[in-house]
Amino acid sequence: MNILFLGTSAGVPTKARNVSGVALRESKGKGWYLIDCGEGTQHQVLHTKLSFHSLKAILITHVHGDHCYGLPGILASAAMGGREEPLTIVAPAGIKAWLEATCEVTQLCLPFAVDFIASDELPSVEFENMAVATFRLSHRVASYAYGFTERKIDAALDIEKLAQKGIPRGPLWGQLKQGFDVEFAGERLKSHDYLIFKNKPRKVVIAGDNDRPELLVDACEDAQVLVHEATYTEEMAQKAGDVGHSYAKLVAAFAETVQLPNLVLTHFSPRYQPSPHASPSIEDIRAEAQSVYSGSLYLAQDFGEYTLDKSGHFSEVAGE
């Protein structure tokens, strides 16, 4: 599973950072999920290898413009690019009404079906290779986190158990290995019971704007990675609270509490400048988070890509 950041700025784009957008790629094939779609997300996609044809779903965390104003344009471009497969959109109900109004006013007729799922009902959605769960956050408007757990993971046959059961080596073993239940000696045998899973399923949680990270305790269970906003540092705690955002220490302390192995911070206020010598600097966010968190910490950048391998090891992918 790969996480590719398409936008990492809060509120407004800067020359170096677009507003929110994250691409989550499946470990096999080209399938991907887009979490949030700020204005200009489709422009960022143009500079990656991602294709709108293999986009499985768009998930919007909340209705603020820097997380959704790119939605009409990305749908229009997918349409003009010839997409015909249905597309799932998981988003607050208001987004559905807004998209319908947008399509009507701007005469946008999509040649593919949109399967809209309201995140307000905290849905669990199963895609072919990924299960998505929804979690409620705290912000000025309803905001959500999405937990992505891979569905088809590598497993070995439990040969000892197969032998005990007297199942002969052959096609039945192959079917069980591929995840299919089989009939044997008048009994229905479940694939799951004859497999040994080498690794835990990979799980990534991608959160929207949120001023109470502790709401993510359940979401983070068994997760290897949390992607969370850190709009400010503690110096701005008052302002952060006023506008419903987190600051670095708040998120990092939560991650430490739940012993989360990997934390990726994003959605930085443009007030934090890229140079480590500037004040305030993006490095202030890193230093503050690092001071209370012992896991692996990352500060997202636009086009920064990370990979979570089968064994649960998370690392940054070197740029081209």
Place this chain on the structure above:
Amino acid sequence: MNILFLGTSAGVPTKARNVSGVALRESKGKGWYLIDCGEGTQHQVLHTKLSFHSLKAILITHVHGDHCYGLPGILASAAMGGREEPLTIVAPAGIKAWLEATCEVTQLCLPFAVDFIASDELPSVEFENMAVATFRLSHRVASYAYGFTERKIDAALDIEKLAQKGIPRGPLWGQLKQGFDVEFAGERLKSHDYLIFKNKPRKVVIAGDNDRPELLVDACEDAQVLVHEATYTEEMAQKAGDVGHSYAKLVAAFAETVQLPNLVLTHFSPRYQPSPHASPSIEDIRAEAQSVYSGSLYLAQDFGEYTLDKSGHFSEVAGE
């Protein structure tokens, strides 16, 4: 007056061209007008010296997404940047309803007033330094062109006429020169009658999507420059007609008919590639237009800037 192109691609952005957006700068000061606002226009503005504080008006030619999807984001960013002055928006009525729906769903509260003027009523709008007229075009949806004529132009006092009238040299001359009418010997004297204008007012016409350039005959009277779409070449005339667009020869032949001195083509289908060796190439559009047009022809590029000087001379500004 300067014309700065922010986006020159039709329908979808490419790596080198954004969707429609043109900035027209006044000859004095920093005031500017934005004609069309496709998605990502605010991102383009970030790479120019334009400021949202000196934006006088946004004018939208028609409701298609590649001409307006950047509108909510640019308003949100102007708001976050501290703009408080009212902003005029001239656009088809549907845009007003869509903006209102957008503000409601996405909880966007603008700290400045928006003075909305429906282009469907072909309004004439007078700004301090610019008069704007609206003209109807032909497209799949209602589409408009905007003609910009400068209002305050350099003039010299008609000293002979002042002497004949017996007006003494002094404050009255100054007021007349500055455009104010004055009282003299019980008579109201109009400034306009005592001034000699050195040049014709500068006039630029910027058109939206349109498959009938001849509709611009009146708009182009006394204009030095027309900015018009040339989405295709004649080879695609059938398709162009089907989707309500112009091809290069159609626009250029019109410009030749009205003896327009300067024609800037824009809004190119992404099928026309940048390399002159590619097929079809953007140079095919140039060659086709040049074959029927004897004036000065320009093909717009993103961040390409042109200046129209006092004397009506139009030229490209060299890049930095």
